[in-house]
Amino acid sequence: MHGRPQDILESGDLVDWRNRALLVFDRVPVPVAVCRTDGLVLLANPAMAAEWGTSPGRLPGRNVLELFHPSSAEQVHRIVEAVRRGHRSRYPMRVHWTAPDGRERYGELTADTVSDSAQAPLWLLVLLKVLGDRPEPPGRPAAQVTPVEKRILALAAGGATTERIARSVGLTVDGVNYHLTRLSRRWGVPNRTALVARAYVLGVLAPDTWPPAAG
Structure with missing residues (x-):
């Protein structure tokens, strides 16, 4: 038998908590996605997918900066530089996008760097605050x-x-x-x-x- 019972229990608890976290992730009404630091979507919840009239399974593999257009390129460079330096804080960014029905929408993306441990690679937890239809x-x-x-x-x-x-x-x-x-x-x-x-x-x-x- 490999490992101590305590280790096995801790490992099982970790899996259990991750499963619970995914369940909560799917039920959160706010559009949320987990991305690599280069913007590639790894995971998206139903609320995020709904902004594109699709299912969560169709968003992974797309780039968040292709889905949402930043209002300022300077904001993107600031986030990239902060992530490169390993800073862990939130970075709000104004964005706009075109909904499947043709409406111009706008809102605010917040990118928060997260990881399993200090040694693990950084991911971006991206939250979208939808502000409504974009003014003409x-x-x-x-x-x-x-x-x-x-x-x-x-x-x-x-x-x-x-x-x-x-x-x-x-x-x-x-x-x-x-x-x-x-x-x-x-x-x-x-x-x-x-x-x-x-x-x-x-x-x-x-x-x-x-x-x-x-x-």
């Missing part, structure tokens, strides 16, 4: 819309119901209404008919095409 940048052309919004406008121009639009673009009815409402506010129009008319005026929809299509 000043001076953005009114006609600039996402591909999803163009498809929604084209279907609406063809007379499709909200339910049919939702099925066609792979969104919920609430998701479609969200995009229509956001476009209406951006263009200052009161209803769907006026919204479609505005889309033609701005050149978002092609004027000489039927069924309606993006311009």
Whole structure:
């Protein structure tokens, strides 16, 4: 028999606690991922995967800095340098990303260096604080819309119901209404008919095409 009973008990306890930690990790409502110090995702919880409309098993192998775009390259260099020196503290960074439905989102990533022991390699525990949809940048052309919004406008121009639009673009009815409402506010129009008319005026929809299509 190898090892003392105390060692075996401690080893078993360690495995048990790691299993419990993984269970808690999956249930945490905040988006969380464990990454290598170069940003490669090793593990992600369901809340993090939900921001990308996917499952946790599809995020490992991707780079966190390809998923989330930092607002400042200087912040990234600061984190890299701190990790290189072995500093252990939190490093907040403002980021933005595009959700699967085309919405521009923004938030704050916090990278906290962690390891099993002082000799073990450092990992990054990355937490995402979602702040909401990204505000429209000043001076953005009114006609600039996402591909999803163009498809929604084209279907609406063809007379499709909200339910049919939702099925066609792979969104919920609430998701479609969200995009229509956001476009209406951006263009200052009161209803769907006026919204479609505005889309033609701005050149978002092609004027000489039927069924309606993006311009």
